[in-house]
Amino acid sequence: MDRRGDPLFHGVELTRMAMLDTWTSAAFGHVAYLLLLAGVGAVVAVRRLTRRLVR
Secondary structure: OOOOOOHHHHHHHHHHHHHHOOOOOHHHHHHHHHHHHHHHHHHHHHHHHHHHHHO
16 A cells, blocks of 8 residues: 555655655655645635634
């Protein structure tokens, strides 16, 4: 089973790079993916809360 879409995978990869001090250019992709998910989650949360509170 491929877990590359799972945010935990990206967090673990970043942690592994930090602990072993083996930073590669892939770190930028992992950070970008996590920031994208956080941004999408924030937008969805704000829209849902606004819809519920404005009713």
